[in-house]
């Protein structure tokens with residue numbers, strides 16, 4: 001099938017390379033000329049396991065990129081993989097989606113054959129039909145349902161394991177308004193639905209083993225598909241916040257939350273996954289998506305009290321971590337090592353990383369921060385020019401009066417804390433530490 005993908009970031013690039021791998025002819029339409037050049041040169045513009053090989057294999061044959069929206073005219077289906085960021089007030093900002101839909105609609109004007117526009121970006125219920133579709137109709141001059149159709153296909157991939165998650169998902173969700181649109185999506189996703197997509201070229205790795213075999217197909221209406229994505233992220237973020245709340249309670253009782261929750265997770269209804277308590281959730285999606293859902297719910301007249309609490313618990317964890325450290329080290333003028341800066345291990349993405357909240361709290365209390373991360377330092381430096389950076393974990397720990405673990409990079413396991421002035425460590429991620437080698441070891445939730 002001939003497919004165009006508008007927006008070539010984490011999602012758009014991954015989806016494009018994977019669909020090319022499945023035998024489709026794919027073109028990425030992207031406004032960033034550097035990304036376009038990178039893909040056309042056969043190089044991955046982002047780091048994801050299994051992505052570089054796929055782009056190198058297919059660039060110039062089944063995969064290309066362009067800044068020219070007219071490329072969509074040669075295709076049957078367009079996926080919109082544009083950013084849907086958070087406005088200052090927390091609500092969903094659709095400006096980029098609207099601009100993309102305008103360009104797409106203009107490019108589709110006068111196209112002879114049928115075209116399916118699939119929203120893959122995370123958008124609130126009603127957006128595909130009430131925002132995207134009318135723009136497409138106005139700009140193309142083609143009534144929706146008479147040549148151009150819209151559908152919604154949310155994406156559940158995680159950063160760090162994006163290729164594997166896309167090719168071997170737990171579920172695929174098609175929100176459509178017609179049998180034809182559903183049939184097109186089924187054809188496009190056939191190898192994934194049949195469980196043959198990853199096996200075809202088994203070179204994507206990373207992440208935990210799958211909990212189960214097989215991919216479920218959910219076929220529903222557009223509005224439900226839109227909400228399934230938010231409900232999924234809200235559930236996962238709330239699960240981590242609940243785990244953190246239970247962890248805080250466990251700590252107050254002098255109990256180990258990890259032992260408690262390991263046992264709790266043996267209940268099939270709960271599952272042992274997403275049970276790591278500590279510094280909380282960050283990244284480019286959970287924070288903005290939970291906030292968009294809260295704002296959207298309020299707009300619909302519903303007070304989302306549990307989602308408010310989910311955010312409040314999450315926001316409290318960095319402060320709790322710093323308070324624990326302050327119990328042992330007077331922070332004013334102290335040299336404090338911050339280990340880990342990215343929002344989770346395996347990525348250099350620092351968006352809404354809890355590590356940054358820890359740095360803010362430490363500097364607000366007068367501490368001198370020396371930070372280390374294996375890949376994310378350059379991303380932090382621009383916003384935090386005044387803190388010190390080390391080029392190794394040991395370098396950050398040298399002469400430090402205390403240390404905090406903010407991201408659970410595997411390389412921090414069994415670290416030597418010998419060089420510290422005072423071996424005081426507060427761990428926000430439950431890494432593997434030789435506690436006996438420390439003067440003070442505090443787990444945030446254990």
Ligand SMILES: NC(=O)C1=CN([C@@H]2O[C@H](COP(=O)(O)OP(=O)(O)OC[C@H]3O[C@@H](n4cnc5c(N)ncnc54)[C@H](O)[C@@H]3O)[C@@H](O)[C@H]2O)C=CC1
Nearest residue numbers: 007008009010011030031032081082084100121122155159
């Ligand atoms: N990053 C992730 O792990 C996941 C993201 N999502 C959702 O997918 C959507 C896209 O997210 P990401 O790929 O992370 O965003 P991103 O920010 O990595 O990439 C978006 C791309 O769109 C390009 N772009 C912006 N305006 C454009 C325009 N008018 N025309 C063409 N290209 C344009 C940007 O230059 C950028 O390369 C969001 O709604 C997000 O919530 C969903 C699942 C996972």
Ligand SMILES: O=C(O)[C@H]1O[C@H](OP(=O)(O)OP(=O)(O)OC[C@H]2O[C@@H](n3ccc(=O)[nH]c3=O)[C@H](O)[C@@H]2O)[C@H](O)[C@@H](O)[C@@H]1O
Nearest residue numbers: 155156157158159240274275276280281282283285343344
């Ligand atoms: O909508 C999105 O963009 C994506 O958001 C998340 O993926 P991602 O943000 O890449 O990362 P996760 O692995 O889910 O971790 C999110 C945050 O939760 C934290 N977390 C996760 C699990 C856990 O047990 N404890 C915990 O604190 C992580 O450290 C991280 O800060 C979802 O897992 C994806 O399904 C979804 O597609």
